[in-house]
Amino acid sequence: MTTITTLFTSESVTEGHPDKICDQISDAILDAALRQDKESRVAVECAVKNGLVFIFGELSTKGYIDFQSVARRVIRDIGYTRAKFGFDAETCGVISAISEQSTEIAQAVVEKKELGAGDQGMMFGFACTETPQFMPLPITLAHALAQKLAAVRKDGSFLELRPDGKTQVTVEYVNGIPERVHTVVVSAQHDSKISQTDLARKLQKLVLTPILGSLQDKKTIVHINPSGGFTKGGPQSDAGLTGRKIIVDTYGGYAPHGGGAFSGKDPSKVDRSGAYAARYIAKNIVAAGLARKCQIEVSYAIGLSEPISLLVETFGTSKLSAAKLEEIIRKHFPLKPGAIIKTLDLRKPIYEKTASYGHFGRHEFPWEKLDKVQELKKYVGKL
Secondary structure, three states: OOOOEEEEEEEEEOOOOHHHHHHHHHHHHHHHHHHHOOOOEEEEEEEEEOOEEEEEEEEEOOOOOOHHHHHHHHHHHHOOEEHHHOEEOOOOEEEEEEEOOOHHHHHHHOOOOOOOEOOOEEEEEEEEOOOOOOOOHHHHHHHHHHHHHHHHHHOOOOOOEEEEEEEEEEEEEEOOEEEEEEEEEEEEEEOOOOOHHHHHHHHHHHHHHHHHHHHOOOOOEEEEOOOOOOOOOHHHOOOEEOOOOHHHHOOOOOOOOOOOOOOOEOOOOHHHHHHHHHHHHHHHHHHOOOOOEEEEEEEEOEOOOOOOEEEEEOOOOOOOOHHHHHHHHHHHOOOOHHHHHHHHOOOOOOOHHHHOOOOOOOOOOHHHOOOOHHHHHOOHHHO
């Protein structure tokens, strides 16, 4: 058998990255609205640069949102608490420009017998057997490294770190099976007093080794702050915007993305709920043993409850036909927006946590549950 070696790379960013600051503020506002009114309609975005936060979009709710307090709390929790970090929760300016949801959209979505989709578009869900989380290994490792950067900064074991950072992991596959980490890149904002040598040594000990373990070997290429020092970060050095890390949010490029961002959108927006449903379907199919790899595409039109299309792709890893799998999905899974929201209980304030380190592969979210596995296993016997 011919050995085919390939490389695949995914990246993640820390919660202090400017784009992720914006995602977290947008989702924190969504959560604040849902706590007071579960029927809130939210499409809120955010931009940050230097000492300024700009919140804008549409929001219809019976509750009251103190945008300044929400934004400052998120920034404080991330760790931007001193002016020397280039961004400070207490002194930054917060400007908001919020209007109510368009009445035409509201009529199309709400004033019907069934909840209609809040927009048109296509969404993708994916699952595979590469990791216990049923996620691709490159993005799983990239997120874990980014989370570890934040953890050692916050627990005091690596006080020289600052909130901004990025990670990137290249995995070597042999005949489609992940074998080892080929290259890892970590760019970590840091105090100017620590040398790059000491920074690299501490990152290897406290971050890389605990996360990568035996996947990192003597041949693994490691780049720590390859551009040199990284003392200025966050909004001081880079503008941030909600929805600009959609590949980080999903599968790290391993599977397609429909294009719509998630953060700041209530679940009537199928950009979000449709993608969650597609992941829920794909994960249960793989966990039940119907396929080793599964990709779901579903599409919608604004105001309509029935999806326009459904496509199942298993990349030759299932003995069931795509038509049979589609039949199974339509029988066992929700596809209409209202049914998705009800099945996955999406009107709860759970979204701020999704805004960092990926929306998928984390057991605390309802679209990650495996409650359909036993029902689906009955089809395994028919393979």
